[in-house]
Amino acid sequence: MLPQEIIRRKRDGETLSAASITDFVNAISSGAITDGQVAAFAMAVFFNGMKRDEAVALTLAMRDSGDVLDWSDLPGPVVDKHSTGGVGDNVSLMLAPLAVACGAYVPMISGRGLGHTGGTLDKMDSIPGYISQPDNALFRKVVRDVGCAIIGQTANLAPADKRFYSIRDVTATVESIPLITASILSKKLSAGLNALVLDVKSGNGAFMAKSRDAVALATSIVEVANGAGLPTTALLTDMNEPLAQAAGNAVEVKNAVDFLTGDRRDVRLESVTLALVAEMLLSAKIVPNQKAALEKTREALNSGKAAEVFGRMVAALGGPTNFVEKADQYLPEAPVKLEVRAPQTGYVSTIDTRAIGIAVVALGGGRTRPQDTVDHAVGITALQPIGARMEKGEPIALVHARTKSDAVGAAIAIEKAYEFADNKPRTANPILRRIGT
Structure with missing residues (x-):
């Protein structure tokens, strides 16, 4: 198995056999291929996708790369x-x-x-x-x-x-x-x-x-x-x-x-x-x-x-x-807390939710490299939901940060993520649809 050939074939939009996929997955497990080759394969799949049978083969190969547990001895459903x-x-x-x-x-x-x-x-x-x-x-x-x-x-x-x-x-x-x-x-x-x-x-x-x-x-x-x-x-x-x-x-x-x-x-x-x-x-x-x-x-x-x-x-x-x-006594606590205040009076109309997540990552609560450690104490609380009525200057969130500069950066990102309107927006049911049998 030449990993570069499997990558090339998927890069060119070909359908991979179950055997080729299994070989590549086994090489991921054993360390026989580099991070760069794994990333190249991922990017090829990102752009060209996989057919259903390829996805099933990839799933089963990764499952079979290790143990498969058996819970048949339990008295209830798993x-x-x-x-x-x-x-x-x-x-x-x-x-x-x-x-x-x-x-x-x-x-x-x-x-x-x-x-x-x-x-x-x-x-x-x-x-x-x-x-x-x-x-x-x-x-x-x-x-x-x-x-x-x-x-x-x-x-x-x-x-x-x-x-x-x-x-x-x-x-x-x-x-x-x-x-x-x-x-x-x-x-x-x-x-x-x-x-x-x-x-x-x-x-x-x-x-x-x-x-x-x-x-x-x-x-x-x-x-x-x-x-x-x-x-x-x-x-x-x-x-x-x-x-x-x-x-x-x-x-x-x-x-x-x-x-x-x-x-x-x-x-x-x-x-x-x-x-x-x-x-x-x-x-x-x-x-x-x-x-x-x-x-x-x-x-x-x-x-x-x-x-x-x-x-x-x-x-x-x-x-x-x-x-x-x-x-409260056991969980780590960040040393710096900073309120983010509403820049205007009105109802919270939209929130750039991804920007909130990125702000947590920037505080240290996520990773930019696989080997990065996570700061478990940092984050954001008291996030006001869509539809909340806010007066100018009222807090819309509370930043928990390691340093003052980190807190200020997160606060700026959060304020930009919030938009306000004069009229209360309609709030949607969070359950949108069921898919299955």
Whole structure:
């Protein structure tokens, strides 16, 4: 196998055989090819795409680059959810314990931040002591004992995707439907799921900003997943504003704890989270219909069962045993805080959500190179939503930064990202469409 020949053929728009794709993926895992060759292949796919059979082959090859877990010994259904990425999207932190409290098992293998979007794994790494990349034995034990474990890819789970993912992040090849499809599904297939639910974002803060592109991505993932033997459905959700009022790592964890305990629940975040959990319960055949699914999910949230599950998961993976009760004491805090004030009176009419995500990355809350470390303390909170009535000078956000100059730079970016109008804009339902069987 000559990697340059495979790259050339895809560069020229040819259809690759499953054998060629498998050889290339094996070389990614073994280190037989360079980062430059991986990036060149990614760019060739970015411009020329892949046919469905190629995408299935890429997905299965990356799955088979490592272990594939077997949960047949568990007494209940094994389900998971994946988001294509957004800003202020901490849904996974509430969704996993909610689904467990409703009778499912959730072995959630998550990724780090990609481009301007936050990563679930980076959020969990802000919890002191939390082992986000355990070995398979600990992973299995926590899922069996607690019901869920939110972790990253271990060395033995889809290792080819782990390397490919980090290179895509810094080579402008993120927004490729077949590469996103294969990356998501290789991890989920290696997790040994019975069913999968997707949260595919659309809007100015999503990788697929246009609705038609988001539908194409959702359709691709659903079809490839079902073709690979994993029952999958998708919800198309709105990302034209941050989903939570917080964007960052530790600040999103605190937001999730507040959500689970009932101290604060952002309206759009609650709608999306409950809808996705309900879809998981339906896919797992735990409930007969959507009404029953939503009722069961809301009861698990309001009763405190989900918060209790989250606390047990954190403790089982090395975090503080009283994290839910004392999150403020454990999460890192940035030394500089700066309010961003409304430049005029009016209603928040639009938000450049991607710019908010980029501001978090610039603060140090994301990466510009695969080897970069993330500052878990920095971020943005108190983000005002579309439709909020603001008086000139009122705070529209609070920046958490490492230095004063970083805070000022983020504040300028946030102020530019907000637009105001005299009349209150219509607010859209964040659940746009369901795709699947």
